[in-house]
Amino acid sequence: MDELLDRYVPLFDGPADWSDVLRRAKRHRRPRWRLLAIVVTVVAAFVVAPALAVLLRDRSVHLPSGADGSNIVVVMQPRTGRLLLEAAPWKGHDGFCYLVLRVRAGCVPRKARGTTVLTPPLFGWTFDPRVRSGTATTLGGKPVQLTVQHFGGRIDATLFLVRDWPPRLLREVVLRDAQGRVVARVRH
Amino acid sequence: MLDQLETLYRSRLPEFRRVAAGIAGDRELGCDAVQEAFASAVRKRRTFRGSGTLEAWVWRIVVNAARDARRRRPALAEPHEPSSNGHAPLLPLDLLTERQREIVFLHYYADLDYAAIAEALAISPGTVGATLNAARETLRAALEEVH
Structure with a gap:
């Protein structure tokens, strides 16, 4: 057994190098200033991040103050739960207020059958009760399905938007009724 | 503490x-692992609580450093593979498990007793005896087969 073990790892002798040990020990020691920098960064992240979040949130777009906050309706992206659209009756007016993708907001008075398209992002509304679906056409000629949602009650309007990202340049919006007939066509 | 580590290093370096x-x-990797292990022991010397012996504590660090070195070693062709005619390998230590080899080395090369090996590997002395x-x-059977 001893012979076997001697053959496996023969005894060898080399000079001891304690100074190398000390050098390695010092080399691996993390400098204190780096530790300090990490601590400062972590503390700053905890202290600054919430304030930053408040500041950024305050700068984002909200539903206008004229909106009736007690009657807000929303459209969410089914898979992600992302808020696409908020709408509410316009207090003291015959119309509604909207907030789209947290970037565009406003209030709209009711018209007989008007259709309005805003872009970008592509968003619009119509007071035509026949509208059930819609498509937009990109500059390249590709059709893009619109998310169309009718809100009853005091809003009583149909809102539509394109929820793809990044927003594309569109040249035409076509709104159709339940039978697929074209109800409105808006060109840019 | 630093003096004790240096004394241990100088007195037991060949065994380590x-x-x-x-x-x-690998011999070079082993030597490097010992240097790294002692450097680590120097850095962490204040964490040694004295619940066991300093030597056992250092052995544990050396064993871990050597294990790490083995894992980091570039994949080379095994020098002691079984021969094509199905006979046993030339060096039957390759038949042992990693744990068995470690205990064999600590016992035969470092001349540690069961209690010291147990402390170094954080296992019980009984396990050391049984594994040894x-x-x-395994080695006896392999040697008989070869001869």
């Missing part, structure tokens, strides 16, 4: 290097 070389599977016996049996 031999065990580490056996575990790492199993390793001996």
Whole structure:
């Protein structure tokens, strides 16, 4: 057994190098200033991040103050739960207020059958009760399905938007009724 | 504490290097692992609580460093593969498990007793004895087959 073990790892002798040990020990020691920098960064992240979040949130777009906050309706992206659209009756007016993708907001008075398209992002509304679906056409000629949602009650309007990202340049919006007939066509 | 570590290093360096070389599977890697292990022990010396012996604590660090060195070792063709005619390998230590080899090295190369090995590997002395016996049996059987 001893012979076997001697053959496996023969005894060898080399000079001891304690100074190398000390050098390695010092080399691996993390400098204190780096530790300090990490601590400062972590503390700053905890202290600054919430304030930053408040500041950024305050700068984002909200539903206008004229909106009736007690009657807000929303459209969410089914898979992600992302808020696409908020709408509410316009207090003291015959119309509604909207907030789209947290970037565009406003209030709209009711018209007989008007259709309005805003872009970008592509968003619009119509007071035509026949509208059930819609498509937009990109500059390249590709059709893009619109998310169309009718809100009853005091809003009583149909809102539509394109929820793809990044927003594309569109040249035409076509709104159709339940039978697929074209109800409105808006060109840019 | 630093003096004690240096004394241990200077007095037992050949054993440390031999065990580490056996575990790492390479002499150079073993030597390097010992240097790294002692450097680590120097850095962490204040964490040694004195619940066991300083030597056992250092052995544990050396064994871990040698294991790491073995894992980091570039994949080379095994020098002691079984021959094509199905006979046993030339060096039957390759038949042992990693744990068995470590215990064999610590016992034979470093001349540690069961209690010291148990402390170094954080296992019970009984396990050390049982593992060593199993390793001996494996080696004996392999040697008989060869001869």
